[in-house]
Amino acid sequence: MPHITVEQAIGQALIEEMQHDPRVLIFGEGVATTQPHLVQQFGAERVRNTPLAEAIIAGTAVGAAATGLRPVIDMLFAPFLAYAMDAIVNSAGKLRYMSGGQFAFPLVVLAKTGAGWGVGAQHTHNLEAWFVHSPGLKVVMPSTAADFKGLLKSAIRDDNPVLFFNDMTLGHHAGEVEEGEAALVPLGKAVVARPGRDVTLVSYAKGMHACWQAAEMLAAQHIEAELIDLRTLKPLDEETVLASVRKTGRLVVVHEAGPLCGVGSEIAALVAEKAFSALKTPIRRVTSPDVPTPSSHALEQAFLPQAPTVVATVRSLLD
């Protein structure tokens, strides 16, 4: 199986799906400029630069999706989505319901997220929970090269609007990745990334990498952590989380987004409602603080959930 980076995985997914379905097109600011190979292969009609105008990029995608095309739009940095919220939330998320099911919106919104590039809070904001909270949308946030490719392919094939968040610091992370149909990863399925008996760590995106590191440090202390990679935040795979917590009796949720009304809050509420009797200790969350993402490298590292913090949190439950 080829060993490729996350960036290459995204590129492969786009090419394979544009080959697979002539209705797939991609547009956004600089899409054609930065990916001339796509223009060469698929033509200027299907690979388009746009004005720097997020609202109309998103609105155009929504209108096109409802009428026969399957757009992928690259919105660059996640905070720019604020300009596109009306089309994504009010139109793509709601107009199927509000029209009594007359329309469907097969579209994918790509956005870069994740601290680590020192670009500051207007270019880095983990705002995935905004979209999890909005009806009619799906939200994907992978951590591995294989999942980036497999989930992007599935997102493009899905008949609903999918927000696909790409942690920009994972771009050079590499792994084994399948080709073609074998690469597909279904939306809405979490994965047990590492089995363990003592504590369940639930995370996604870059948080998973802190958890893998933490799991190794814990293993050296004879503590076996089970890692759940959510991969898709909406629809949420409740059963995989609950099954793990029922086995381990302990839950720590780790994510880079802030703590208030975040995915971690939802996971904690889910487990409290449906698996409370299995819990041996209180649920804990490890997140960034409720502050804008800093740009200074030192502050960014302090902002991010780090493996030693995860280890200390787990130890506090066991000691």
Next chain:
Amino acid sequence: METILTERSPLGMHESMLLTRAYEEKLAALFAAGNFPMTCSSQGQEASAVGVVRALGPDDQILTNHRSAGHLIARGADPGRMIAEVMGKATGYCGGKSGTLHISVKELGVMLTSTIVGGELSLATGVALSKKMLKQPGIVACFFGDGAACEGIFHESLNLASVWNLPILYVCENNQWQAFVHRRETMVADHLSPRAASYGIASTTVDGNDANAVLKSALAAVEQIRQTGQPYLLETYTYRQKGHISFDDQAHVDPSELAHWLTLDPITRMERHLREIAGFTTGELAALRTKAQERIDAALEFARQSPYPDPSALTTDVYA
């Protein structure tokens, strides 16, 4: 089965305007009597609606907004299913999930109705892009008001449509009012059509209360779009005779302005045309009004007899 109406004769347009007027008057009366949902009336804008909609063909698509009754009825929508939708009934065009504000009828090509002011402008480019890339016949007509033209998305939409050569008829129904604010408080110019020139888009302003004039301008605009593939901005200069929403008592409206525009009422003007040019008698014109009111009475009865949606519908139609 829905039937798209394309009848362009003065009488055909008049019947559509009368039906719209009867619909709006009936809903206003029901609200005033209590126990009926609020609506955003299109009264006074009937000529703008029918003149543009009847200039379109069956393959063309329409995006409209919260003041949509005239567009829907001109296109052939059943007032019974419209009132059912307003009342939240299962037989409404959207199964009761739209209510008055967002009625879409895909079969009639009335797509993606958005009531976020300017929402229709954001979606029209995509609908037109599909037509172009999938090589489907027809153009896209996008109705919005002078209020939406003050949103940033107006600029973004016209700019992209121009750059990408999208076949869109932008129809700005300049009805002088932006919710509770008069246009002169938000714009320094009286007209929107001059803005099109800065995007390289052709435009014109037409008397929006003269259905025959609107039809003529719209036919020319549609033909130009079909020939060139380029967007066009048509401004219909008209007046919102009623308040922003049912409970708006128009206490803030200048009585002399309202009185002036009532002398330009599109229906009385068309009646004058039919009487003077086509030889209709006063009795015949009265009979047409009665016929429209009877159709709306029957439509209301259909809606009243219709069931509400089953509560199980609450969670359907969220995802495809």
